[in-house]
Amino acid sequence: MKKFICLIMIMFVFVFGGCSNLNTLPENTITMGITVYENGEIEWDLSYFLNTKKYKNDGLKGEEILSYNASMISSLNAIKNNFEAQKTDEIEVEIFKVNYDKIQDIVSLKMCFKNSESYSKFFSSNEESEEENKNEKDDENKIIVDDGLFIRKETQKQKYPFNDKTVADSYLNIIKNCYYNCIETYYQDVETQDSLKSKFENPKFVFRYGTYYNRLHSNADFKFASIDKIYYHYFIEEYEDIVDEKTSDIEYYVKRAKPAWWYIIALGGVLVITGSVYLGYFIINRKKSK
Secondary structure, X not given: OHHHHHHHOOOOXXXXXXXXXHHHOOOOEEEEEEEEOOOOOEEEEEEEEOOHHHHHHOOOOHXXXXXXXXXXXXXXXXXXXXXXXXXXXXXXXXXXXXXXXXXXXXXXXXXXXXXXXXXXXXXXXXXXXXXXXXXXXXXXXOEEEEEOOOEEEEEEEEOOOOOOHHHHHHHHHHHHHHHHHHHHHHXXXXXXXXXXXXXXXXXXEEEEEEEOOOOOEEOOOEEEEOOOOOEEEEEEEOHHHHHOOOOOOEEEEEEEEOHHHHHHHHHHHHHHHHHHHHHHHHHHHHHHHO
């Protein structure tokens, strides 16, 4: 269980902070989200799309679907309980109860941290793991600066959170095992079990980053701005691409105008205008004197 907790804690927060229609997002997903608010709070959430409509069409009955859903809720409650055990007096966090949204067909777990210090302490690994990953973390925290003549571009690259098959499987197996256990509980015939198990559809993996900072750009697959002015970046990967190590790095960047150059351009514009005014005045007066 400790190993699983370590895997689930491979998180990160980007300090930097548009819009696609959310209806174009895939339904069958495992989504991990991090949202950074202007007041310093950080929200972390994990959600699973249950895909019950498909499984009903595949032959599962109402009672079996209810059992499958209850098993998923129980699994996320187990994660919640483990998270509760991680809390200390130094960590300011509210862990919400597991939520099941029947309409959206989603079960989810959410936590809200009062500040980045609490977030970092909560998700910190043991000292041995930190030492092993120190160089990799240092590389990921580097800001790449591209100084153009007029624009300065600052870029930060991060590995996709689910880029490792072991990590991805730790999340995938939660829903997969719940589905398989349901099949094995209600169907004794091995051939029927195998047939229904083959209907399981691997979900896509989604990492969602939300920020109040509207000048943040990224290579996200989808972007969305909420009514309360939180800007979301969605990064989506197929499970097969994770297995084949074909995931793309996440790239965030901010473009800034270089004040000195813009000042020189603006000043040059003033000089040109002023010069043309004086030149015009000189020409006009020279004509008058002739």
